[in-house]
Amino acid sequence: MTIAVDFDGTIVEHKYPEIGAELPFATETLKMLIKDRHKVILWTVREGKLLEDAVEWCRQRGVEFYAVNKDYPEERQEYNNHFSRKIKAEVWIDDRNVGGMPDWGEIYNMIKEHKSFQDMIADARKTSLADHEAPKQKHWWNF
Secondary structure: OEEEEOOEOOOEOOOOOOOOOEOOOHHHHHHHHHHOOOEEEEOOOOOHHHHHHHHHHHHHOOOOOOEEOOOOOOOOOOEOOEOOOOOOOOEEEOOOOOOOOOOHHHHHHHHHOOOOHHHHHHHHHHHHHHHOOOOOOOOOOOO
């Protein structure tokens, strides 16, 4: 599966143009996704030195992206000396999602189990309801 991942606000706290602190389990989860043979693409508005800094920050933590701001590593600059920012991916991980961003543990489980965010919410509700079932009423013959 091809997964596009934003940087600021998604992998690290949003402190652009600085690099914020890592969000809990972000790089560990990305390394697990890469180990699971997913093609993880860094998809960010950063360019030039700011982009190089973000890629190097990730590399120092063991995250090597399949590609950066392009669909595949060999993609050539064709239009006005820029890459197309329209990435072809099955999943996009971005803090600007409608409804916000789940934590990285939930993200990993959604991808591994092929579940949507709605599926995960429904599962959580079922579990929550099951945990709060009313106690069975005792009868006079049960001591």
